[in-house]
Amino acid sequence: MTTLAHLMISGLVNGSLYVLLTLGLVLVYQVSGVINFAQGALAAAGAYLTWHLSSNVGLSFWLAAALALAIMFVAGLLLQVLLLKPLRKAPVALSLIVTLSLVSIIEDAIGQNWGFGSVLFVTPISGAPFRVGGVLVSRIDALTIAVAVVLTAAFFGAVRWTPAGMMLRAVAQSTSGAQLVGIRVGRVVLVAWGLSTALAAVAGILIAGQSFIITPSMADLYLLSAFAGAVIGGMDSLAGAALSALLIGVVQNLVAFYVSNLWHDAIVFLLLLAVLLLRPAGLFGHAVQRRV
């Protein structure tokens, strides 16, 4: 029973990380139709920045993390303005190639700067694990889940109840409609990119805190699961995507333990295919318009 509980907890931890990546993905996709394949690389960039600012520059860890988030937010704005905005009228495939190409550019840039090998990532989070009903939960695990819960709740609250969130939903529903009622679509897309890269950076820092060592490609496998979450939940449903991402984390862990570790990543893809086959709109999405 405790094994199962342990597996569930570590599944929830992974799931929380997927949720943070998925939210950013779906957010950008909904307002601009672009899939940001560089989300994982951006997460790694956030982790490396935090490491650089705390270990090399000598700032305190939390200050370094906050600064890294701010930098990544600005980086997201720049990516949108410099690379993706010029392509907004071109076929969406071009934007996909750009975000895919960004993966190797970002990962190479990290490697050039700070080495392609692994780097030790030290966090001030230490101390005895918490005991929750007979199960030990390490502090970093607890922090990961807490951060994911708080950010997700804040995010959904903002989307639901603030004027900015309303604009965002309007743009997601119809770009031209939003434009007609005077919403500055370009600005909404811009902010979405900033938020999405900042969320990626949060995920990156937490992943780094989990694994203690970081490499330029540290978040690539996480991203695959996050994508699966987005698709399984339905790309047009933020809540569905978040919930699916969480579930994937749990299922992945259970399968890896009870079936075989070999299936840890393969199961994600099989789930994805199964959902596409049986319920192409995603578990929580609305019916896809094209039916054949």
Added chain:
Amino acid sequence: MMRRPWNQCAILIALVVLVVVPWFLDDYTISVFNTAGTYAIVAVGLSLFCGRLRQYPLGHAGFFAIGAFTAALLATRLDWPIWLDLPAAGLAATLAGVALGLPTLRLGGPYLAIATLGFGLLVQDILNKADWAGGRTGVSLTPIWPDRGFYWLILALLVAGAFVVHNLRHGSFGRALLAARENEAAAQASGIDVARYRVAAFAVSTAFAGVAGALFAHWSGFVSSSSFGLPLSITFVAMVVVGGVDHTPGVIVGAGFLTALQQVLEQQPHLADALYAAIIIAVLLLGQTALARRLLALFRRIPPFAVGQSHG
């Protein structure tokens, strides 16, 4: 075609040059040509699907890998001759393509992109773990001909493939695909089984990728899982897009250009991937500027370089 004698003339001249040229080249250059040729076969097959449907699969390195490993294993373990294992590789990739295509092609852009991306990663993941197939350590083949011999085989298959794709694109098959893209309901109403056509176009592209993978295995003499990652999938799509999705000679030129670029960048091993990616982005962005549009429009008047334009 008959309306454009210049077109045919230029293609004929290019062909003659390509047939004759290996006698004047050193082994290294020929190997670059062979790489470009095998990639071009994939890109040409992909251009039928991308060009007519405007959808972009991101996992063709997976089908390329399936073809390469099928051929390598059949040739080394079962001693199959090349004329048997090439079609077998194509068939294996096609079966995988149909299996993937049936559930995913019903869906629009992002879903297809993600599902195929996942497929490519999955194939590499499986190969990495498949010790029986020598995935990670690799499989070595004894080349049956010198590089020059493969050059002509690759060229012949590329020309044949381009011919097939050209005819499919401009025949009833391509028109049906075009109709499916422009107005699915109307296409359906006029009796086009849209889903079947879409899967068929995808299957063609995977068959090309499989055969090209087998060719790659044979002429390079070595396959391992690490050569078939996501960057290769992106390269295939980039070749199609850079060359002009609907124009077969353009796609081949695109494949040649990007392969040459990769070779040049190899001199800078650490920066190669990033520079390559940056140049692709730069090409795509420059293509959006007004100047580039004007240049392209000018280009289109010169027959053989009808970049990005169909003449069906």
